[in-house]
Amino acid sequence: MTPQLIVFFVLAALAVLGAVTLIAARHPIHSALALIVVMVALAGLYLLQGAEFVAAVQIIVYGGAIMVLFVFVIMLLNAGEEERTSLSRIARVAGIPLALALSGFLAAAVLRSSHAAAQAPVTAASTRGLSMLLFREFVFPFELTSFLILVAILGALVLAQREN
Amino acid sequence: MVPAGYYLVLSAILFGLGIVAFVFKRNIITIFMSIELMLNAVNLAFVTFSQVLGKLDGQVFVLFVIVVAAAEAAVGLGIIILIARHRQSLNVERMDLMKF
Numbered sequence: 001m002t003p004q005l006i007v008f009f010v011l012a013a014l015a016v017l018g019a020v021t022l023i024a025a026r027h028p029i030h031s032a033l034a035l036i037v038v039m040v041a042l043a044g045l046y047l048l049q050g051a052e053f054v055a056a057v058q059i060i061v062y063g064g065a066i067m068v069l070f071v072f073v074i075m076l077l078n079a080g081e082e083e084r085t086s087l088s089r090i091a092r093v094a095g096i097p098l099a100l101a102l103s104g105f106l107a108a109a110v111l112r113s114s115h116a117a118a119q120a121p122v123t124a125a126s127t128r129g130l131s132m133l134l135f136r137e138f139v140f141p142f143e144l145t146s147f148l149i150l151v152a153i154l155g156a157l158v159l160a161q162r163e164n
Numbered sequence: 165m166v167p168a169g170y171y172l173v174l175s176a177i178l179f180g181l182g183i184v185a186f187v188f189k190r191n192i193i194t195i196f197m198s199i200e201l202m203l204n205a206v207n208l209a210f211v212t213f214s215q216v217l218g219k220l221d222g223q224v225f226v227l228f229v230i231v232v233a234a235a236e237a238a239v240g241l242g243i244i245i246l247i248a249r250h251r252q253s254l255n256v257e258r259m260d261l262m263k264f
Contacts, residue, residue, distance in 0.1 A: 004165060005166055012170070012174045015178060016177060019178055019185075020181065022201065023181065028194050028197075028254075032193075035200065038204065042207070045171065046208075051214070054207075054211055054227070062204070066237045069238070069241055073193065073241045074193055077244070077245065077248045091188050095187040099181070099183050099184040099187065106176035106179065106180065107172075107176040110175075111169055126223070129220050130220050133220050133224050138224050141228065148231070149231065149235055152234075152238045153238065155239045156238040156241070156242040157242075159246050160242040160246065
């Protein structure tokens with residue numbers, strides 16, 4: 001049991017626990033906090049794999065910006081606990097076995113692939129290579145994303161403004 | 165060293181839990197959050213494959229996924245605010261305007 005393996009299992013357990021809490025929680029604000037736990041645990045896993053820039057972006061953009069937006073909207077709409085209906089009972093009966101089967105199939109397919117046995121090498125200081133790749137080979141998609149964000153800002157403004 | 169298969173299995177489990185949340189939850193904001201959970205699971209697989217193959221392209225794709233998720237969150241939450249204002253409810257079962 002190497003230290004990396006112990007850190008992996010702790011973070012993986014934290015992520016799965018957060019995801020289960022997201023499902024089990026009745027109040028949306030509890031689900032949002034559980035999702036933040038999942039995202040921080042995943043950032044730790046990225047660090048463990050040596051992808052430190054992705055880990056930083058994960059915490060700043062996902063754990064920070066996006067989740068603050070979610071919490072803000074939950075507070076703004078004063079969302080209460082969700083109500084149980086007959087449809088949600090059907091979803092419970094049919095959904096759990098189907099989702100377990102899907103997870104099992106995915107995990108089995110992954111484990112059968114040749115990559116599963118490979119050890120993920122920890123190559124630190126990949127941020128330089130990442131920026132080289134981003135601003136040379138992927139510079140056109142990168143510029144397109146700025147346009148996408150502009151469109152998203154305009155769309156959100158148009159959608160959320162008061163009609164009169 | 166952690167075998168890459170462990171990361172991929174964790175990614176599959178998180179994706180499955182995201183689907184469970186998507187099917188179970190009745191609150192539209194929580195359903196939206198379960199989509200983010202599925203995107204995160206895919207990101208973990210991207211980073212793992214990028215490390216296994218020794219190429220950084222996967223991490224660039226993760227950055228793009230995060231950007232698209234941010235844009236999606238902004239537009240999606242705008243739509244949710246609009247729906248909540250019109251229907252006075254966040255329950256997806258009440259949003260049956262297009263049904264006969």
